[in-house]
Amino acid sequence: MINQELIDYIIKCRALKISNEQIKTNLISIGWHNELINDAFHEIVSIESQKLPLVRINNIFKRYSPSKNITVAALNGISLEVYKGEFLSITGYSGSGKSTLLNLIGLIDEPDGGEIIFENEDIKGSKNRQLTQLRLFNIGFIFQFFNLLEDFTAIENVAFALRLQNVGFRKTKERAKEILEVLGLKDKMKRYPKELSGGEQQRVAIARALAKDPLLILADEPTAHLDFKNGQLLISLLREINVKFKKTIVLVSHEPSFAEQADRVVILMDGKLNDIKRLRL
Ligand code: ADP
Ligand code: MG
DSSP states (O other): OOOHHHHHHHHHHHHTTOOHHHHHHHHHHTTOOHHHHHHHHHHHHHHHHTOOEEEEEEEEEEEEEEETTEEEEEEEEEEEEEETTOEEEEEOSTTSSHHHHHHHHTTSSOOSEEEEEETTEEOTTOOHHHHHHHHHHHEEEEOSSOOOOTTSOHHHHHHHHHHTTTOOHHHHHHHHHHHHHHTTOGGGTTOOGGGSOHHHHHHHHHHHHHHTOOSEEEEESTTTTSOHHHHHHHHHHHHHHHHHSOOEEEEEOSOHHHHTTSSEEEEEETTEEEEEEEOOO
């Protein structure tokens, strides 16, 4: 049997850039048997090699030209795979390109160079209509400012998003109710956004993303307008959705204690990939 504690320890050491040799020597010196250590390393390699990409980003570039003589290079040759079922975070200083990268992963924007493969489909040359379909059915977004419709109640906000997928009226209401209950908003379904706390509004936004049963959920600084406690509740909820509903999640957060709760952390700097750390298998 593979020792989970041993695997976690090795993963942590590797995230700290300690070499495999050093990890082994260290483990042996504190009493672990050589064979157990090798088994754990094999298990890690085996699990890692079984991961399948949902989105492949290949050497992408993105520039903005806010005015005629100004060009901002927001992304400078980034390659990255988002694996099916993982909880990935993207972190880095303000202006490092996090939102730009997330918007490309979410097919909101197109790159100036490089390719994006979503579920084995190269999105280059896709018509806007096709991209909209892909997004509508496969990707749920959660934003910093909850982006709920003010004149709609919680349940109407969730149901409305489903209506866009041509789900029948009765069905949308049922499904919206079900999801809001799962997210602990049973008693607040009929409230308008302004009658809900920030944390509750963000949970409605998550319900809206989750209701359409997407392959991928993208969240851009979803905790930015919450206090730390509610921020943590939200991150825990994202993890629960990742595990229970088997959703692939990409979270953008500049807050290290939140970003580091993901399975892998992508660190951006000046539009380049500075590092990818695996924190959990
Ligand atoms: P982050 O989310 O990490 O703060 P962004 O992806 O928003 O970073 O921005 C990366 C860079 O691109 C920054 O220098 C930012 O000023 C610039 N940028 C982003 N969006 C635009 C835009 N619409 N027009 C011009 N420049 C932009
Ligand atoms: Mg941003």
